[in-house]
Amino acid sequence: MSKTVLTNKLGMIGGGRMAEALISGVLSAKLYRPDQIWVADPDAGRLDHLNTRYGVQVGGTNHEVVGLSDVVVLAVKPQVMADAVRGVSDMVTKQLVISVAAGVKICRIMEACGADTRLIRAMPNMPAMVGEGITALAVGPKIEEDAIQCARQIFESVGRVVLIDERLMDAVTGLSGSGPAYVFLMIEAMTDGGVKMGLPRETASLLAAQTVVGAARMVLETGQHPAGLKDQVASPGGTTIAGLHRLEQGGVRAVVIDAIEAATKRSQELGG
Structure with missing residues (x-):
């Protein structure tokens, strides 16, 4: 799809890290100009940072930003979503509203904004901050x-996108939403393993992180099943199969599956 300026105004309710990632992404992709983006946030320091770094428009209230915008991104924490939506519901008319608040269902937002609200729920993840995120959209x-x-x-503009049914959003949260933390833990463990075997920590960290990046790219770009790629590395009687055997002995496969299940169930609990 060609990259073009999408609308006249993009409004951000909330100016935190995810909002900043989206601002950086859409500006880099030339979807919007800085003068087309408005941000509202109670933290004056955040607004000053966003204005200084990106040149976006700041200083308006939530109410004013919604009134100025064609697309409104609700980038606030789940616990303040209800108050944020109630404060702007009378201004939501024909705007496209996109919520990135984890666990807040479409029906809850539409109850506050009105049954005719054009609403999309999004679940991006932390790597969006470096343009390598994955976002699930439910309409x-x-x-x-x-x-x-x-x-x-x-x-x-900040990674890849998949469309899903909203009923699967908790599973997305458990997999890709929480997933970066699982990978960070794995990188940390790989680094510690390298240090234990005598590598300098800085070198071990780089080796571990780049190995994860490269392995992920091979899965995405070759289209091969991870098991097939794994088998290409594990030669008979070699070092890799010895390491894989120890991982299987430790139950790493089942533990990862259990972690995603636990995070999914917790997301379901928090979302009511």
Whole structure:
């Protein structure tokens, strides 16, 4: 899809790290100009940072930003979502509203904003901050194809996008939402293993992190099953199969599956 300026104004309710990632992404992709982006946040320091670094428009209230915008991104914490939505619901008319608040269901936001709200729920993850995120989009009942493509372009500016049914959003949270932490833990453990075997920590950390990056790219770019790629590394009687044997003895496969299940169930509990 060609990259074009999507609408006249993009409004951000909340100016935290995910909002900043999206601002950086859409500006780099030339989807918007700085003068087309408005941000509201109670933290004056954050607003000053966003204005200084990106040149976006700041200083308006939530109410004013929604009124100025064609697309509104609700980038606030789940616990303040209800108050944020109630404060702007009278200004939500034809805007496309995108929520990135984890665990807040489409029906809850539409109850506050109105049954005719054009709403998309998004679940990006932390690597969006470096342009390598994965975002799951679930669409509300009033969404047309143009709105989906608009949301897709915004989130493709910080990584990849998949469309899912909202009922699967908790599983997405357990896998890709929480997943970066699992990978960070793995990188840390690999680094410690290298240090134990005599490598300098800085070197071990680089070796571990780049190995994860490279392995992930091979899965994505070759389209091969991870098991097939694993078998290509594990030669008969070699070092890799010895290491894999120890991982299997430790139950690493089952532990990872259990972790995703536990995180999914916790997401379900938090979302009511």
